[in-house]
Amino acid sequence: MTASPALLGPLGPVAPPEPVVAGLAADRLAGLATPAGALGRLGDLAVWASAALGSVPPPLLDGPGEVRLVVLAGDHGVSAHGVSAYPAAITPAMVHLVVAGRSGVSTLAAAHGVSVRVLDVGVDDDLDGAPAAVRDHKVTRGSGAIHLVDALSHDDATAAFEAGRVVAREEVAAGGRLLMTGDLGIGNTTPAAALVAARLGLPADLVVGRGTGVDDEGLARKTAVVQAALDRTLDVHDDAFATLAALGASDLAAAVGFLVEAASTGVPVLLDGLMSVACALTAEALAPGAAAWFAAGHRSTEPAQSLALEKLGLEPLLDLGLRLGEGSGAVAAVPVVRSAVALLAGTALLGDVLP
Numbered sequence: 229m230t231a232s233p234a235l236l237g238p239l240g241p242v243a244p245p246e247p248v249v250a251g252l253a254a255d256r257l258a259g260l261a262t263p264a265g266a267l268g269r270l271g272d273l274a275v276w277a278s279a280a281l282g283s284v285p286p287p288l289l290d291g292p293g294e295v296r297l298v299v300l301a302g303d304h305g306v307s308a309h310g311v312s313a314y315p316a317a318i319t320p321a322m323v324h325l326v327v328a329g330r331s332g333v334s335t336l337a338a339a340h341g342v343s344v345r346v347l348d349v350g351v352d353d354d355l356d357g358a359p360a361a362v363r364d365h366k367v368t369r370g371s372g373a374i375h376l377v378d379a380l381s382h383d384d385a386t387a388a389f390e391a392g393r394v395v396a397r398e399e400v401a402a403g404g405r406l407l408m409t410g411d412l413g414i415g416n417t418t419p420a421a422a423l424v425a426a427r428l429g430l431p432a433d434l435v436v437g438r439g440t441g442v443d444d445e446g447l448a449r450k451t452a453v454v455q456a457a458l459d460r461t462l463d464v465h466d467d468a469f470a471t472l473a474a475l476g477a478s479d480l481a482a483a484v485g486f487l488v489e490a491a492s493t494g495v496p497v498l499l500d501g502l503m504s505v506a507c508a509l510t511a512e513a514l515a516p517g518a519a520a521w522f523a524a525g526h527r528s529t530e531p532a533q534s535l536a537l538e539k540l541g542l543e544p545l546l547d548l549g550l551r552l553g554e555g556s557g558a559v560a561a562v563p564v565v566r567s568a569v570a571l572l573a574g575t576a577l578l579g580d581v582l583p
């Protein structure tokens with residue numbers, strides 16, 4: 229069973245990118261002045277992007293504001309239980325750094341012409357001095373420590389999910405043709421790993437990774453927290469939305485809403501690391517078919533991210549040992565997507581050059 233958030237009515241199923249366009253894109257790929265198959269996965273990516281963007285040849289995604297990242301920020305009750313290598317105070321500090329355009333992902337986004345918007349959905353701080361727009365969608369201050377209590381009430385989970393849907397609509401209205409979600413939040417790899425384990429029916433030790441870099445003792449604590457959270461919530465694991473409320477957080481629920489909305493309205497999304505992919509797995513459970521609108525930007529070092537990608541049938545474009553979060557792996561993959569669409573749009577057809 230995959231119950232929907234009560235206020236929103238039934239979700240999905242989601243129709244895939246237009247098969248006729250995909251067929252035309254595959255025909256064009258086969259006709260390019262390149263040896264058959266020579267473009268490898270760039271060719272597959274070009275066909276997917278063409279279909280998801282709705283035209284052959286595909287748009288080049290080089291116009292202002294066409295490629296957009298939303299970084300969803302929140303705090304996590306488990307961060308007070310020894311599961312991270314860093315203190316929770318990092319979360320608001322990093323939100324301010326993204327606002328200032330000085331975070332890791334800000335730098336990448338500036339290099340690749342990607343617009344960045346950071347939103348406080350659940351930061352346990354007032355974020356004084358941040359623009360009001362950053363706090364417009366705040367739902368909670370932090371979330372429950374998932375091994376002890378539910379992360380969110382059903383109403384807060386619904387509000388966060390709905391906020392994510394609204395934000396996705398805003399990004400499309402602003403001209404977004406390729407969207408990305410990023411995350412910020414000390415402790416968030418713990419609930420994200422728990423969400424993946426619950427969906428895949430796996431024990432904690434198969435999904436838990438070192439996040440920001442916990443030592444062996446931290447890893448053992450984190451594994452125990454995730455296993456206790458899974459045991460505590462076993463009776464709701466067949467209900468994707470109840471699992472999101474029990475094991476997630478408001479920033480994660482917003483990311484799920486964002487992904488469901490993008491897929492439902494036919495806008496492609498480039499996924500990032502563990503949080504993005506864990507939320508994509510939940511989005512697919514809530515709105516079956518949504519994953520056809522997602523491509524995987526990169527492989528994170530977190531085992532749960534690889535497990536979730538495999539379940540979604542997605543092969544990451546990059547594998548760089550990256551574990552920054554913030555949407556950095558997705559933004560780093562944007563030039564690969566642009567390469568794919570440029571090749572399909574600009575390369576001559578062999579039939580036009582043969583005598």
Ligand SMILES: O=C(O)c1ccc[n+]([C@@H]2O[C@H](COP(=O)([O-])O)[C@@H](O)[C@H]2O)c1
Binds near residue numbers: 314418554
């Ligand atoms: O994207 C990933 O897969 C990823 C892997 C490890 C760490 N992170 C980032 O690091 C923070 C969470 O790590 P932790 O150890 O506090 O759970 C959070 O701000 C994430 O953006 C992100």
Ligand SMILES: Cc1cc2nc[nH]c2cc1C
Binds near residue numbers: 554
């Ligand atoms: C410095 C720092 C930057 C981050 N960006 C995303 N997660 C992060 C965690 C830390 C600790």
